[in-house]
Amino acid sequence: xxxxxxxxxxxxxxxxxxxxxxxxxxxxxxxxxxxxxxxxxxxxxxxxxxxxxxxxxxxxxxxxxxxxxxxxxxxxxxxxxxxxxxxxxxxxxxxxxxxxxxxxxxxxxxxxxxxxxxxxxxxxxxxxxxxxxxxxxxxxxxxxxxxxxxxxxxxxxxxxxxxxxxxxxxxxxxxxxxxxxxxxxxxxxxxxxxxxxxxxxxxxxxxxxxxxxxxxxxxxxxxxxxxxxxxxxxxxxxxxxxxxxxxxxxxx
Amino acid sequence: xxxxxxxxxxxxxxxxxxxxxxxxxxxxxxxxxxxxxxxxxxxxxxxxxxxxxxxxxxxxxxxxxxxxxxxxxxxxxxxxxxxxxxxxxxxxxxxxxxxxxxxxxxxxxxxxxxxxxxxxxxxxxxxxxxxxxxxxxxxxxxxxxxxxxxxxxxxxxxxxxxxxxxxxxxxxxxxxxxxxxxxxxxxxxxxxxxxxxxxxxxxxxxxxxxxxxxxxxxxxxxxxxxxxxxxxxxxx
Numbered sequence: 001x002x003x004x005x006x007x008x009x010x011x012x013x014x015x016x017x018x019x020x021x022x023x024x025x026x027x028x029x030x031x032x033x034x035x036x037x038x039x040x041x042x043x044x045x046x047x048x049x050x051x052x053x054x055x056x057x058x059x060x061x062x063x064x065x066x067x068x069x070x071x072x073x074x075x076x077x078x079x080x081x082x083x084x085x086x087x088x089x090x091x092x093x094x095x096x097x098x099x100x101x102x103x104x105x106x107x108x109x110x111x112x113x114x115x116x117x118x119x120x121x122x123x124x125x126x127x128x129x130x131x132x133x134x135x136x137x138x139x140x141x142x143x144x145x146x147x148x149x150x151x152x153x154x155x156x157x158x159x160x161x162x163x164x165x166x167x168x169x170x171x172x173x174x175x176x177x178x179x180x181x182x183x184x185x186x187x188x189x190x191x192x193x194x195x196x197x198x199x200x201x202x203x204x205x206x207x208x209x210x211x212x213x214x215x216x217x218x219x220x221x222x223x224x225x226x227x228x229x230x231x232x233x234x235x236x237x238x239x240x241x242x243x244x245x246x247x248x249x250x251x252x
Numbered sequence: 253x254x255x256x257x258x259x260x261x262x263x264x265x266x267x268x269x270x271x272x273x274x275x276x277x278x279x280x281x282x283x284x285x286x287x288x289x290x291x292x293x294x295x296x297x298x299x300x301x302x303x304x305x306x307x308x309x310x311x312x313x314x315x316x317x318x319x320x321x322x323x324x325x326x327x328x329x330x331x332x333x334x335x336x337x338x339x340x341x342x343x344x345x346x347x348x349x350x351x352x353x354x355x356x357x358x359x360x361x362x363x364x365x366x367x368x369x370x371x372x373x374x375x376x377x378x379x380x381x382x383x384x385x386x387x388x389x390x391x392x393x394x395x396x397x398x399x400x401x402x403x404x405x406x407x408x409x410x411x412x413x414x415x416x417x418x419x420x421x422x423x424x425x426x427x428x429x430x431x432x433x434x435x436x437x438x439x440x441x442x443x444x445x446x447x448x449x450x451x452x453x454x455x456x457x458x459x460x461x462x463x464x465x466x467x468x469x470x471x472x473x474x475x476x477x478x479x480x481x482x483x484x485x486x487x488x
Contacts, residue, residue: 046425055428074429080397089395090371090402100371101398104405146396154397 002027003066003157005184007048010059012208013040018058020209023202027067027157030175030185032195035204041188044204045160048186049079058207064158080156080183082146084163086139094145095130101153112153119148119177124169125238140168147174151181161187168234172197172227193230196223253338253441255330256434259345259354259380260364265390267296268421269364269430270342274304276431277340285338287329289313289322290346307336315462317455318346322354326443334441340434341441353379355449360385360437363414367391367403374406379450382411388430389418 005025009018025031033041040058047060051074054061064072072078090097095113102112113130121127123144128137137145147169150159159178175197178185187194195201196219203211215223232250239246260266267288274284286308288296293312300308309332313321322345333341345354347364355361363384365373368391374381381387387407392400404416415433419426457473 042423046423049425050428052428055432074432081393083393083396085394085396088399089368090399097398100402104402146398149396149398154401156397 003182003184004064005048005158005186006063006065008061008063009209010054010056010061012058012206014206016208018060018208018210020202020212023209023212025184025186027182027184028179029200030179030187030198032198032201033186033188033204034190034195034201035210039204040207041204042162043207044202044209045081045162045186045188048158049081049160050074051078066157078156079158079160080150080154082150082159082161086142088134088137088142090134092134093130094128094132094134097134097145098130098149098153101149105153105155107153116145116148116152119152120144122170123147123174123177125234138168144169144174147177151177151183157182158184158186161185161189163189168237171230172223193223193226196220196226253330253334254340254360254434254437254439255333255343255441255443256340256360256362256437257343257345257354257356258362258364259384260347260388261350261366261369261377262347264347264364264366264369265388265419265421266344266347266364267299269388269390269419269427270344271300271303272419272421272424272427273431273434274300274306274340274342275424276427277434278304278306280431280435282339282435283337284340284342285333285336286342286344287311287332288344289318289325291318291348296344307338313346317452318348319352319354319452320455322346323448323452326356330441330443350376350378350380352452353383353448353450355380355383355385356443357447357449359440359443359446360434361449362386362388364388364390365403365407367395367400371399371402371406374403374410377410381407381414383449384411384414386430386433387411387414387416389416390421392418393420 007023009021011017033044035041047056047058048062052060052062064078094117098113098116117128117130124140126138126141128141171194175185196215199215201213202209258266258270277284284306286300288294288310291313294310297308297310300306311325329343361384363381365387367389407416417426417430419430454474457475458471463470
């Protein structure tokens with residue numbers, strides 16, 4: 001049996017029972033959480049972060065079971081959150097950062113820095129090395145490093161991502177890097193590419209879980225097109241940032 | 253009555269954390285009160301009263317050492333809380349220097365640590381962190397997951413028996429686990445005859461009595477001088 005995160009529905013802001021009565025996510029699965037601003041996405045993530053036990057305003061019950069089926073108590077070690085920030089407070093090189101994080105979790109050795117930098121480099125265009133200083137990383141590099149670090153080094157089995165802005169990384173690949181390392185990823189976002197990147201999407205309304213949709217065949221074909229637009233915007237950004245001019249050939 | 257001492261450096265989020273936890277306790281039907289110790293001025297008692305409607309008083313240490321003033325008023329704070337019929341009394345310290353810890357043997361102790369204070373902050377915090385029962389880690393949303401985990405590890409190394417509760421002081425996320433733990437605490441509200449967990453510094457010199465001039469001839473009482481030959485005088 002795989003690790004599992006289970007969310008049992010409570011009530012929306014009007015006190016009506018949530019239409020979606022429950023969701024279970026297995027290790028390696030991701031769930032996109034979508035809905036207008038104020039629809040309850042952040043509260044949904046907060047319920048997971050705190051492993052709500054019917055004691056939050058929503059009344060939801062969130063439980064996490066490990067591979068042996070044992071239910072975990074409330075512990076900060078279960079849920080990792082991807083910071084909305086794209087900078088570090090630590091003043092060190094990537095290698096010191098990775099070694100310190102791994103050592104703090106009792107995982108010495110194993111060349112964490114090189115593996116983390118290599119994985120981060122698959123997510124963003126500008127490569128970093130273990131010698132790169134954290135404070136010189138671009139927003140995209142920092143975000144890529146944070147994702148690679150959660151995937152490789154952090155022990156937390158559940159990752160929450162709230163409204164990741166477009167920091168110049170391959171978002172679709174970022175989610176698959178996390179789930180590919182066995183994480184359960186829950187992503188609150190307005191970004192169509194990210195919403196469609198998950199096999200299921202939860203639609204929030206008025207504080208409640210309103211609909212749960214599985215990505216159908218046509219969704220997937222549209223995802224490819226939307227991801228193409230997204231990549232085009234990133235390329236255009238790079239062109240303009242280099243001080244070059246946009247040419248109409250760009251669209252051919 | 254449960255009495256709870258909340259310590260932590262300035263701006264770590266002590267008041268914000270207490271507001272969130274107190275709101276949860278109030279919702280569960282508890283009567284809550286707060287005492288805020290500060291130095292020169294404080295807006296917190298009014299903040300507790302206006303945002304939660306709970307009884308709150310403040311004490312200003314003014315020209316006295318804030319920690320000495322705090323501990324000299326512990327019985328008075330507890331008596332006030334009992335006189336207001338509180339089930340839970342939050343005693344918030346001014347949180348100034350890291351030389352001592354305001355925590356008392358037998359009374360529940362909370363220390364608030366700011367994630368932004370740096371990865372080495374847990375080593376630098378001394379007895380305020382090492383002698384507490386519960387650590388609240390604030391502003392975790394402003395650092396990366398790795399930095400949060402490294403800081404938590406540093407806290408655990410400085411104080412292996414403290415429980416760590418990450419709490420977002422703006423949104424209150426995390427206050428659920430913390431208030432649940434506080435609800436289980438025993439009722440303890442007597443401070444007389446108890447002991448501080450750590451001693452406080454001697455502070456009897458000419459500057460204690462209002463001296464402002466600089467120079468050896470104006471200094472008397474407990475005066476220690478820099479010693480260039482001591483191992484801490486220069487960076488290693």
